[in-house]
Amino acid sequence: MIRTGSRPYECNECGKSFLKSSSLMQYHGIHTGERPYECSECGKSFTFRFYFIIFRWFTQEKRVHTGERLYECSDCEKSFTTGSGLRDHLRVHTGEKPYECSECGKSFSSSFILHEHQRIHTNKRPYECTESGESFRANSYLIEHCRIHTGEKPYKCSECGKSFSSMSGFC
Numbered sequence: 001m002i003r004t005g006s007r008p009y010e011c012n013e014c015g016k017s018f019l020k021s022s023s024l025m026q027y028h029g030i031h032t033g034e035r036p037y038e039c040s041e042c043g044k045s046f047t048f049r050f051y052f053i054i055f056r057w058f059t060q061e062k063r064v065h066t067g068e069r070l071y072e073c074s075d076c077e078k079s080f081t082t083g084s085g086l087r088d089h090l091r092v093h094t095g096e097k098p099y100e101c102s103e104c105g106k107s108f109s110s111s112f113i114l115h116e117h118q119r120i121h122t123n124k125r126p127y128e129c130t131e132s133g134e135s136f137r138a139n140s141y142l143i144e145h146c147r148i149h150t151g152e153k154p155y156k157c158s159e160c161g162k163s164f165s166s167m168s169g170f171c
Contacts, residue, residue: 006019009021009024019133026047030047035047039055042059050130051150054146068081069081072086075093088109101117124137127142129145132145132148144165147166153165
């Protein structure tokens, strides 16, 4: 390991540097092809523990492996994997925004969105990329950013067939 400036841990093979030694250790899997973190449900494997944890959280929360969508909206027939997801969705139909920001007065349909918004005022960026060290206000921004490193492009345009790493890339 070689220490350098603000990113003191450098890969001996390619020169990429990291903020933490643990990030460098995990990064070595890029060169070896090792993917030690594997989902027991679907077999998808990951080089980095961080991405595996995000994947497991996302798949469990959204019931990706089971496909269960137990909560259905009676207005538009959209279905949700959680009751809170349905409750928040119902506010789309009612226009209700019961959560107000004490700083700027902007209102939101869910407390989760309000808390993410409030980080604008506090400049808190608690979600950090283990590879680049960049930090984000919302976990969803971090997940989208991580696709730069993984090359994942989960959004496919039905018009042209191109795949994108974020919804904003669509035609």
